[in-house]
Amino acid sequence: MPAQVLTDTRLFAAGADLTGASNKVELSSEVEVKERTVFGTGGWKLVQGGLRSSNLSAEGFWEAGDPGLVDDATWATIGGVVPWTVAPLQAAVGSLAYLTQALRTDYTLGGAVGDLAPWQAGASGTGVTARGQIAHPPGTARSSNGSGTALQLGPVPDGTRLYATLHVLSAAGTTPSLTVRIESAADAAFTTPTTRATFTAATGLGGQALATTGPPVTDTWWRIAWTVAGTGSPSFAFVAALGIQ
Structure with missing residues (x-):
């Protein structure tokens, strides 16, 4: 670069x-x-x-x-x-x-x-600062369930973790709820995805951070996926980032 x-x-x-x-x-x-x-x-x-x-x-x-x-x-x-x-x-x-x-x-x-x-x-x-990639852009609002673009971040060796941030920038609807999870897979097609971590359900503006736990992960492909629920045409704009450190 x-x-x-x-x-x-x-x-x-x-x-x-x-x-x-x-x-x-x-x-x-x-x-x-x-x-x-x-x-x-x-x-x-x-x-x-x-x-x-x-x-x-x-x-x-x-x-x-x-x-x-x-x-x-x-x-x-x-x-x-x-x-x-x-x-x-x-x-x-x-x-x-x-x-x-x-x-x-x-x-x-x-x-x-x-x-x-x-x-x-x-x-x-406080805690780890990780270098990674944007996994979901801020300018795309979501009103239904979906999954993001596959990112080849690499495996998570022993002694490291996958870190993630989530910034919910707007929320619309009567009782909106957004649940974002982190998935990994061995291929870009996510033939058999595995959920590695899940953020707490968000109902309004705010931010969260999390890290994977458990044994090393050999999967090299990562993405986020989300579930939108609630009444009154729920919709969310959010940003997510992933990094291994």
Whole structure:
């Protein structure tokens, strides 16, 4: 992949699409350096990796007045842990994505007279940050049961997991309910799919994160599938991302 100019980066936090309200996002990961120097190294220091951590920061233009806008979404979850998904290039299925859970640690808003109202926010990762792909795009609403595009993410070896984020951006209907599950298979046709994990049924805006458990998975193909239920013509717009770490 050649050098990229960031023009269509997508940012999702809990049940908010912050793309149209942000103009900067940074995701950092680091490993603690632990010294293990002993005699016999010829005077050279020896180190090894310790605990890993991640941090996320974003900024842009302030908006309020709807649960999906940055001010409402941030105040609703400040001090809480929510799922985050960052897609550096776009949010089409198969696009590169980074997914994590992070504690909302700070939020700054306001500026000088005459300025476009700005905002800045920071979050500290808790748990794994994974590199993966978008499994469902934000712009396609679902009103019936279905399954997503097959992604060849590879197997889940011993010591790793498949991580997933789900951001429900809108919900319509009288009693809408959306249940999203993660499936794997040995082939792209999903001849014999296996359900590996299932998100809690969603009835409105919000976000969830989960990880597979159990033995290693040799299947190399992955997708999401969903069930839409309820009354009053239920419909949902949502984003999902998958990554193995």
